[in-house]
Ligand SMILES: Nc1ncnc2c1ncn2[C@@H]1O[C@H](COP(=O)(O)OP(=O)(O)OP(=O)(O)O)[C@@H](O)[C@H]1O
């Protein structure tokens with residue numbers, strides 16, 4: 001099966017798709033009517049994934065995940081049949097490289113040859129695609145900086161099969177970090193200054209530094225809310241479900257609260273250090289005018305109180321919580337307060353729902 005489409009083809013086309021962010025903790029669904037300034041939230045919902053059914057970006061228990069997705073579709077009743085989803089993890093390689101071609105067709109024709117130099121898998125085992133970052137303007141030297149994207153076929157096929165299985169058509173299979181960038185562009189339009197988008201899920205965190213609608217640096221980091229719940233368990237002796245509940249809803253038990261707060265602060269400080277290292281790496285490999293001036297946090301774990309302050313202290317950058325719906329209207333059946341309360345967790349799903357197809 002051909003990889004339906006990766007970021008370079010996006011943005012040219014005009015009908016929205018159903019955004020499905022299939023995470024290891026929850027599936028998030030967003031459907032818009034219209035595009036650009038007319039975009040309106042028509043459907044929104046989320047459903048929990050059973051424990052360990054999705055691990056390291058791979059669907060380990062397809063029947064269970066399909067059952068959850070079917071139930072979510074049943075609840076939300078989306079009208080669009082073409083769905084966009086995204087993948088991340090060890091099986092997806094995103095690498096910024098410079099290729100000696102100036103023309104898009106030429107890049108496409110030579111992509112496999114270029115990919116072989118960088119991809120640590122057999123080339124027959126991957127789908128490859130690219131996303132143009134910058135073209136060289138010089139007369140003598142024709143070159144283009146691209147994000148090379150290579151994704152293991154078996155992983156892409158797992159997600160495409162799941163979408164077929166529930167009666168939808170896979171329109172776009174994106175990469176998490178690029179879907180996040182798309183959500184930001186949709187929410188802020190042509191904002192020019194570079195920002196770091198950080199989406200903290202359950203098992204991993206996507207970082208995407210964007211400027212003027214272009215991705216400058218993209219990386220996944222191996223931390224997330226699941227780790228936080230485990231840390232609370234270790235510090236308090238609570239079981240996983242209790243620890244998860246205390247993490248999300250807090251507790252009136254003062255002694256317990258103190259232990260939970262101390263454990264969370266310690267781990268989140270380590271996350272901030274890891275993020276700072278990634279941002280320092282990005283800084284060393286980019287121009288002075290490409291340095292991020294702000295961090296925007298999203299993902300379910302970004303809802304944790306105080307995380308923005310710890311990240312700001314750890315990285316030295318101002319941190320804001322990202323609301324992908326900030327400039328959007330809601331349909332009459334949709335509660336705007338509900339959308340607001342879960343907005344950061346819906347960032348990727350929103351970015352995916354903003355992917356359009358030509359139909
Ligand atoms: N209010 C809250 N406070 C703190 N953590 C929260 C809150 N709500 C959700 N979470 C945590 O957010 C995580 C889920 O976020 P999200 O839905 O973005 O993950 P995911 O996309 O399914 O995971 P991944 O991308 O890592 O596969 C869980 O660890 C959950 O406990």
Ligand SMILES: [Mg+2]
Pocket residue numbers: 021023024200201202299348
């Ligand atoms: Mg996620």
